[in-house]
Amino acid sequence: MSTPTASRLHRPTLVIGIGLFAIAAITWHDAANMKIRASYGMGADAASYFISIFLGLLGLGHLISAFRRQTDPEPSDWKAVLWVSLGLLSLIAALWFDLGFVLGSTLLFCFTARAFGRKALLADIVLGFVIATGIFLLFNKVLTLGLPMGPFERLF
Amino acid sequence: MESLIYLMQGFGTALDPANLMFAAVGVILGTAVGVLPGIGPALTVALLLPVTFKLDPGGSLIMFAGIYYGGMYGGSTTAILLNTPGESASVVTALEGNQMARRGRGGPALATAAIGSFVAALIATAGLAFFAPLLVKVAVKFGPWDYFGLMLIAFVTVSATFGSSPLRGLTSLGIGLWLGLIGIDQLTGQTRLSFGVPNLLDGIEVTTLAVGLFAIGEALFVASRHLFNDEKPMAIKGSIWMSREDWKRSWKPWLRGTAVGFPIGALPAGGAEIPTFMSYTMERKLSSKPEEFGKGAIEGVAGPEAANNASAAGTLVPLLTLGLPTSATAAVMLAGFQQYNLQPGPLLFVQHPALVWGLVASLFIANVMLLVLNLPLVGLWVRLLKIPLPWLYAGILVFACMGTIAANPSVIELMMLVGFGFLGFVMRRYDYPIAPVVVGLILGPMADSQLRRALQMSLGDPMILLQHPGSAIMIAIASIALLAPFFFRGLSKFRQDED
Amino acid sequence: MTYLHSKLVAAWLTAAVAVLPAALPAQAQDLELTITAPAGAGGGWDSAARSLQDVMMSTGAARSVQVINVPGAGGTVGLAQFVQSAEGSPNQMLVGGITMVGAIITNDAPYDLTKVTPIARLTGDPLVIVVPSSSPYKTMADLIEGIKKDVGRTIWAGGSAGGADHILAALVTQAAGEDPAKVNYVAYSGGGESLAAMLGGQVTAGVSGYGEWQGQIESGDLRALAISYPEPIEGIEAKPLKEQGYDIELVNWRGIFAGPGISDADKATLSAAVEKTVKSPEWQELIKARGWADYYASSDEFATFIATETDRVHAILSSIGLAQ
Known part of the structure; x- marks a missing residue:
């Protein structure tokens, strides 16, 4: 894990980015399947959509920074x-x-x-x-x- | 001055030798149980509640006051020394406090926490005694729109805990917000992200997350590193007492923390966490040595600890005057009152003045006792760190797991705790800040339900947030705080990042 | 600290007893019970379980009683665990109530109350409908009139969505001739937080257990318009909805259950032990102190009651849109 990557792609950052995309997709899917609607104001799905988009943007941020130079974590036992x-x-x-x-x-x-x-x-x-x-x-x-x-x- | 006469009578009640003894026993028990990692004041009070059942109401409530304040003190000790906060309100204390402990300044950190708590509790208890009826009139006027404004300010302040990289800080916050979605939505009864697991329906327990991320994550991380890291992480260097400079840097944060903590604690949905975040941010902005933040700045312990204890006294305002428990601890306290068929509420002060003022007076006394008990104990607590590393961390893990299963004896809860522990380990390894996750879990659901309550009351009209002066002002403050740095420093900073 | 001491002694005694062979025929005074409170420490079900524990032991209806807390999801987590672990067990009981009936329906829980054996209904508390003291509504009729005028602007505050408070608000809206799905009900985490919204005048009306808001009603900060109990209650000024001409009753009841498929003999033993407890002066004194109302019903009566209650709750929850 700690060896400097030959390519400029930083793998852990990439994995975290993909993970964030996955969570965002699950959250979106979950929100789309909600059945109970609020009679007035916003429903319970609003926050889910908001956070799903937020996580998606963070995932994008990780993908971009995966191509930048990153410090590798110190070795672990x-x-x-x-x-x-x-x-x-x-x-x-x-x-x-x-x-x-x-x-x-x-x-x-x-x-x-x-x-x-x-x-x-x-x-x-x-x-x-x-x-x-x-x-x-x-x-x-x-x-x-x-x-x-x-x-x-x-x-x- | 009627209050003053009542308070004097209250001291008469509380200084009765038997009651004095109950207070002392409560303080000692509260500190002893509260100091166990993973056990915060709420669980401490809940655990010790049965002990008080067989006493008369006066004595029992007095012992209770001691347990309550004792548990608060105990909770910060483990946060500072072992980086394992027992409750969400000590998460911020752990940020700087543990850094101080790692630099051998655990003694001053504990001392500033203890004295700060004392100062804050003293002022806040006085506030409780004299302004409770007034304060509560203002507090109930706080509508959901105002709470939403307050949440926005709190969200902005969270950025202070982000560390070096905004992307990582926001990711931590995002994970916390996402965890906050899980469970049954309080307003509509809709379940979110529970995947059919019944144990997830009530959402993620904040304590489980905090203990998992901090205590277990920390143990895993230290285990993974100790081979390569020869320096002992927590040696004791220098005096264990506060230096003149420490005092100089501490007293203002104590007062500011109190000023933030007490009123927010008194709000029916304020809680103890938000003031600690706010105090931390404030100290960071006002400090003469902002570069020390993240590396053990004493202001970062003094302010939030004062805010934490002041808000604890603040939560007694709605509890005593409205019968309204605003924190887990207060809910358990309410159960304690009800044991004696005492219904806290507007009539409590009228119907049982001797009892109420006796309780207020014993809060003062418990506070003094705690200081007397805890300052000498600082030396003893610091010596905890001399326990050999293997036993220290083995002990932390055993106590942390025990705290979780004691609160909820379920294997699934324990699995979540361990899962959060691994999350904490991975986050530490890749340098993601931990505190924003906890913050997200606390603030996310609150902001969500308050905003939706506001919109429900306005039948969906978002302008309601700007029509009320309180929320309009707070939203303006939050927007300015968020955007101002971009205007003034943002551009140049961004350019530096590019190089 | 004599209490701690006696607790220790008691603990050692129970421990000593526990290792004795338990082959003797089960008699009430030999009962060693475990009561599951499907909620965290401090809540209503927890205090019901612990009160029962105290009185059962002090009246000798059982030799020892242990309370375990299994919190979660309106009691359905505790129920599921109980159904699985207490099958045929002669010494395990579970506390439950109307909130659990609602939660089973809204959460689509895997087990319902037909899976457990009803032993007795214990207590029933009235809910109260209040308005802030500054409200123009003086009577229940005024409130109904207000609902008819604008159902959306009649904002209700109360406990969690789908709970007893919500059900009552929906029933009142229905009685006013409006669609219960249109009730503008703002849910709070408990009687405390909704109280602040009431006192702050942010909502039109509120629903809660009478006991929770008793202080404010007596001090005049809140005006009680009606209680949901079928009959008038001594010491409560507000009149029942039924007496005021609205055919609504809703009681926040709590009861106790045994595991699935227990033998008739065990059921009789448990029922006798609970009945002995509930009829004791100690219990009557205790529930009075807690502000609970006696609502005892024996095993069979309780079973029928649950069936009708489940249908009723299901119907109203469907009309709100919380159940299929």
Whole structure:
């Protein structure tokens, strides 16, 4: 990604421009299919059309600037991003499969710590587990708020 | 001077040792919960509301006041230190505040926020005590056309948060506006862009967007960079206290922020965000060192934080005098009043003067307690940054996700949070400013419904916007602010861009 | 902080109880219930659910009650989740009301109230029709006259589009002999914001729950022309529309439901527990304090009521153009 592009075309800017066009088209389509009309004044579709045009113009702006010189972003550590993503996904999965907040948060904690270069997995799991359990007890028991429960949480 | 006598009696009530203790407990709880990233004052108050149920009305409301102000203080702490605002009104605080923290000036940033909040809340609470009945008469005269004018001014001020490239700034704003379309339109019941997903019908939650973009986006971005970036992003350098220069640069923004925040907060549909945007823009324009903005200008923390707290006191004006909750926090407060069969409204001041003035007095007291509690804590909070990076960000992510699912225990909400996190990461990577997205999501739907309400009342005649003096003046101000730079500097600047 | 403390103790007790085998036959006092409030904390359904929670536990109608909030889309998000998760469950209940009936229709929601088992109708609040104190309209007849003269310039303020307030405005317009689709109804996010529009004199008339505007009506800032409740209510000066010769009634009711396909025995147990709660002096005191009116109806009566209510709401929403 970070290598200077040989052609003068700046690819990320181009992709963002095309993305904006796509969103604008979806918004226009959505507005055109609205059924409920306002009896007086403007309907709900007016804002959609306005923003659709606005996004279209921004898309055009991106296409133009894609042909100009752009500074490339600094290099990224994609492995670290992957670890954090894995952590976030584990929390989502834990809630999706009703495995509970504590398990999901523990995984999120130790995977994120791993992303930042920690290797002591066991220590992080224990720390994450203690923090997550503490939060769970505080919120569900003291503040009576429903954080998602799994088999472990039901023990309390 | 009747008010003054009542207020003195109120202090009598509030200074009762038991009530004093309730205020202290409220302040400590409010700060402690509010400081968690992703948890703003509204959720703080909602979470702690049940704690107050079993007290008598007086004590409970006093504790409430403490929680409310405590939550406000707590929210700015994480915005400054960790770039994770817990609520939309602290988004602007994060802009300069976090830059200061990165330059090792987290201490002064927290101090100016705390003292600014104190000054603002003090003045605004006094305004509440003496001018509430008067102010509310003006506020209800504000029609949808006037609100639309105010939104236009707010939109113009947003450009201050754009950073270097107008195209990127406008794109961020456009994404925010687009997100604001999603959901059921309040005026007609028409759904927009919900793609049949029921969870989208109520629209995008501002807190979910803000926490996703800021907290999660930030964590991803820092993770992607820390290998290549040897400097520790947030070392503590120099004194943690405000220098003489900091004071000199802060006191005017505090007062100006208060002057903007209180009246807008008192408007039935004003809210806390708009005054923070306006204050930020104003400070940027008036600063003697505008070049420091974006790199940690103390005025950019002092002004918006004062505006934020002043507007919080402002929202109590319509709440107490009309029973009209104008913010999420105020809505929860209203529920608190109703617990005791107290209906805030025109008769509240007449029927329960002791209670109302006790509450006003305890707001003063809570405010003093907060300052006493928070200034020494600045040192402690700053030390938060000494937590090793891996644990710090792991903790932020756990708390941020927890805040979102605590408010709405739904996997889809969590997925949106994570999605916004990746959006925030991509935007940071390609240098798009983050704040305008949040601004767009807040202002877009408001401007849309106020404009359409105005047109509905005029049966479609757009001239209504110019027929009312208030809206005409505000639209003129917005147009001048938008166009003037083009006339004076625009042309030459454009030519420079071409080179 | 004794409350926090007792809460902790209670939490530990419930936790201790939860691990005991629950094989005993279900009796009311053993009930461990979960009530879904299909709205965020602080709203009407949430406070109904939490009030029920308090009274059920204090009267011993249930051993423990937990409230969970599933906000979204006029309650239809909560309803959908409830239908999927509470199938045949003897200990889950859902709070709902007329707004949900409207939202199911306007949102074209995947599940409607025929999917759940009605347990009881709990409360019903009157809506009130008001004009600003400076308005030339002194009576309901004046307002109707004004609608006949110019339906478009008779501007209404009230809660969200398609909600109970909107329905009432449309019914009144219809009663005046005008097309309900022509009602110039300006929707606000709640009783608070529309109140400001009323007090600012930007609109002709307003609709809201009586309780929300009670303060302004009593102080004389707003003039109440009529309430939508079928009978006069003690302590409310405004007369019902029916009594004034308009055949309109609309009650903002709330009720409680159990999951789809529960056994008759479970339904009887839940109904008995709710009935015991609602008939208790604690409940009567609590709803009085909240400004709610008792509108209790038993399971079967409630089921018939929902059917007719759904038809009625559907008809009026179609005439406004919000439903197919």
